[in-house]
Amino acid sequence: MPRALHDMNALIRPLESLGRATIGSLAGMGYAAVLLGESLYFSVAGWRIGQPLRPRAVAEQMRQIGVDALPIVVLLALTIGIMLGIQFIAALSAFGAQSQVVVAVAKSVTREFGALITAILVAGRSGSALAARIGSMSVSQEVDALATMGIEPVRYLAAPALLAMLVMLPALTIFADAVAIGGAALYSSPALNITPSAYVMQTLSLLEPGDVWQGIAKSAVFAVLITLIGVSTGFSVAGGAEGVGRATTRAVVLSICWIIVVDMIFSYFLNR
Amino acid sequence: MNVTAPLIEVEKLEAWYGRRRILNGVDFAVNPGEIRVIMGGSGSGKSTLLRHLLGLHKPRSGTVRLLGVDIARASERQMLDVRRQIGVSFQGGALLTSLSVGDNVALPLREHTNLDEATIRIMSRLKLEVVNLGGFQDLMPAQLSGGMIKRTALARAIAMDPKLLFFDEPSAGLDPVVSAELDELILRLRDALRMTIVVVTHELESAFKIADTITVLDQGDILMTGTVDAVRHSDNERIQDLLNRRPREIQVDADAYLKRLTEEAA
Amino acid sequence: MSDSENACISEDLGGYVLVRVCGEVDLSWSQQVRDAILAALGNGGVGVELALVTYIDSSGIAALVEGFQTARGKGKRFGVIAASRAVLAVLQLARLDKVFPMFADVDAARAA
Numbered sequence A: 001m002p003r004a005l006h007d008m009n010a011l012i013r014p015l016e017s018l019g020r021a022t023i024g025s026l027a028g029m030g031y032a033a034v035l036l037g038e039s040l041y042f043s044v045a046g047w048r049i050g051q052p053l054r055p056r057a058v059a060e061q062m063r064q065i066g067v068d069a070l071p072i073v074v075l076l077a078l079t080i081g082i083m084l085g086i087q088f089i090a091a092l093s094a095f096g097a098q099s100q101v102v103v104a105v106a107k108s109v110t111r112e113f114g115a116l117i118t119a120i121l122v123a124g125r126s127g128s129a130l131a132a133r134i135g136s137m138s139v140s141q142e143v144d145a146l147a148t149m150g151i152e153p154v155r156y157l158a159a160p161a162l163l164a165m166l167v168m169l170p171a172l173t174i175f176a177d178a179v180a181i182g183g184a185a186l187y188s189s190p191a192l193n194i195t196p197s198a199y200v201m202q203t204l205s206l207l208e209p210g211d212v213w214q215g216i217a218k219s220a221v222f223a224v225l226i227t228l229i230g231v232s233t234g235f236s237v238a239g240g241a242e243g244v245g246r247a248t249t250r251a252v253v254l255s256i257c258w259i260i261v262v263d264m265i266f267s268y269f270l271n272r
Numbered sequence B: 001m002n003v004t005a006p007l008i009e010v011e012k013l014e015a016w017y018g019r020r021r022i023l024n025g026v027d028f029a030v031n032p033g034e035i036r037v038i039m040g041g042s043g044s045g046k047s048t049l050l051r052h053l054l055g056l057h058k059p060r061s062g063t064v065r066l067l068g069v070d071i072a073r074a075s076e077r078q079m080l081d082v083r084r085q086i087g088v089s090f091q092g093g094a095l096l097t098s099l100s101v102g103d104n105v106a107l108p109l110r111e112h113t114n115l116d117e118a119t120i121r122i123m124s125r126l127k128l129e130v131v132n133l134g135g136f137q138d139l140m141p142a143q144l145s146g147g148m149i150k151r152t153a154l155a156r157a158i159a160m161d162p163k164l165l166f167f168d169e170p171s172a173g174l175d176p177v178v179s180a181e182l183d184e185l186i187l188r189l190r191d192a193l194r195m196t197i198v199v200v201t202h203e204l205e206s207a208f209k210i211a212d213t214i215t216v217l218d219q220g221d222i223l224m225t226g227t228v229d230a231v232r233h234s235d236n237e238r239i240q241d242l243l244n245r246r247p248r249e250i251q252v253d254a255d256a257y258l259k260r261l262t263e264e265a266a
Numbered sequence C: 001m002s003d004s005e006n007a008c009i010s011e012d013l014g015g016y017v018l019v020r021v022c023g024e025v026d027l028s029w030s031q032q033v034r035d036a037i038l039a040a041l042g043n044g045g046v047g048v049e050l051a052l053v054t055y056i057d058s059s060g061i062a063a064l065v066e067g068f069q070t071a072r073g074k075g076k077r078f079g080v081i082a083a084s085r086a087v088l089a090v091l092q093l094a095r096l097d098k099v100f101p102m103f104a105d106v107d108a109a110r111a112a
């Protein structure tokens, strides 16, 4: 092969793979959008075409996504609350603004950290579980079997997860908000010379509904992201057990990246 | 629908994976009450044909009609109606690993009928009795042997008393007794429940035993479709190779061979 | 294959009820057969006559099984009478011909 052509190739190869990756991720987004549409369609109108959403399947998913995550959510939220207490007391006392600790913790937890921490946790727990479950079902032809039995895989596997996630992630977020503020109260009230219950009362009087809503709105968006990424990577698994493993990792990494980026965008627009 | 109209009609079906053509315009028809065996060497496109018959892939060109419905053009409602009348037993079983054997068999009934739970229980356990798995309904798929998985998959495939049953490799990997039992069962299902059955298999012996007609597939083309006798006595060389387990002669083109071995992007 | 052939008629013959089933018993109306058999069991023994059944699917067989089980629970008599070839083939498939009391005709059932 002539030298020049070889150099051209070295130049074109990375461009080519970049192009392919771009097309791949665009296709992935398109597929996720289709899945979202179909899941919502089956949830609302599935019963009319003989593809009803089963309340039992939704309840089971709600248990796995929400209830089973409670202990670890409590643990993390408590830790984050204490950590924020420590940081804000240290930072604000440098300006003699210790009294602002309560409002700083309250707003940062409800607007930001409650939703973010819960979403990252659920992405790690349930996003990966969805990708692994659906991925191994695709590999072993269970998804094909469902389709040939006249059970739409999206209705049977994706729609219940989406609904459960849309209910449980905001619920977990509210719960995490409360626990984190409780944790901050436990740590900071002695430093501020107030009782923990006075701390909590003060928090409640300082918080506006908009603060809490901001977190809840974000968590609903995160719920959609986590489910769609988990489900779509699961359905597109190819290549046996190894493929399932790769899909699981990919689902978690992609979800967390998307969560953080979307969170930043949301924060920017909501706090202008 | 006319009673004698074919249950499956395939016309000029082409199938592609990426840039490779796997089926080259296949014509295919199966009549009610028939047991059709699809035979062919490894990689000849049997599974691909089956996946198109099941509507798991949309044909690149050509049509597939199941029970009179063109599955590329069918509405969701029509497709569901068709799928309620077909049963499929996959090669690997494809049992849902999260459900017990009994729940796997009951799944189509639970999803598609309003029968009460007592009736569904009886019907699904009856199907387990039919495949000689009576009493195993509480086991999970992970606790089954290969032969039991295959029989459970068959029980699930016939749960709704389908008109049309597809069976991929019934006897692959089974001991001779169990596979003979399955052959027997296929014949009895047709007689008792009036099923039309399409079987994909490698096993010549089992094919000759159960088939009314055999379709021989070779590298994406149908070599012939005919009765067991017609296939046995066919003078087509490839068919005889297949029947007599003769290794095929592979033509060597020196240029192409060297190119395959040495070129970077072959 | 028209639906008009499908029928399920109960006759009270004093002490037991004869349920005559005709046509093709499938999912679309097998619940009716089941209800008829279960209702008949309120009035004593039941014989299910299947001579004119040209096809029976497993929901129909399930109705017979449920009837037999209920009869045994109540200490009533239950029999399958004059099963047609189509019915027999399905019963044999599940080996139920060795489970149900089978009678060749109504007189044989009455004698037993």
Ligand SMILES: Nc1ncnc2c1ncn2[C@@H]1O[C@H](COP(=O)(O)OP(=O)(O)OP(=O)(O)O)[C@@H](O)[C@H]1O
Pocket (backbone or CB within 6 Å): B017, B018, B022, B040, B041, B042, B043, B044, B045, B046, B047, B048, B049
């Ligand atoms: N998912 C796929 N992607 C790309 N090519 C495929 C895929 N599945 C099958 N093929 C190719 O299609 C051809 C036909 O495969 P198919 O599975 O239909 O063969 P088969 O007749 O079922 O063989 P076997 O008896 O070994 O199961 C093969 O050459 C195979 O490489």
Ligand SMILES: [Mg+2]
Pocket (backbone or CB within 6 Å): B046, B047, B048
């Ligand atoms: Mg194959």
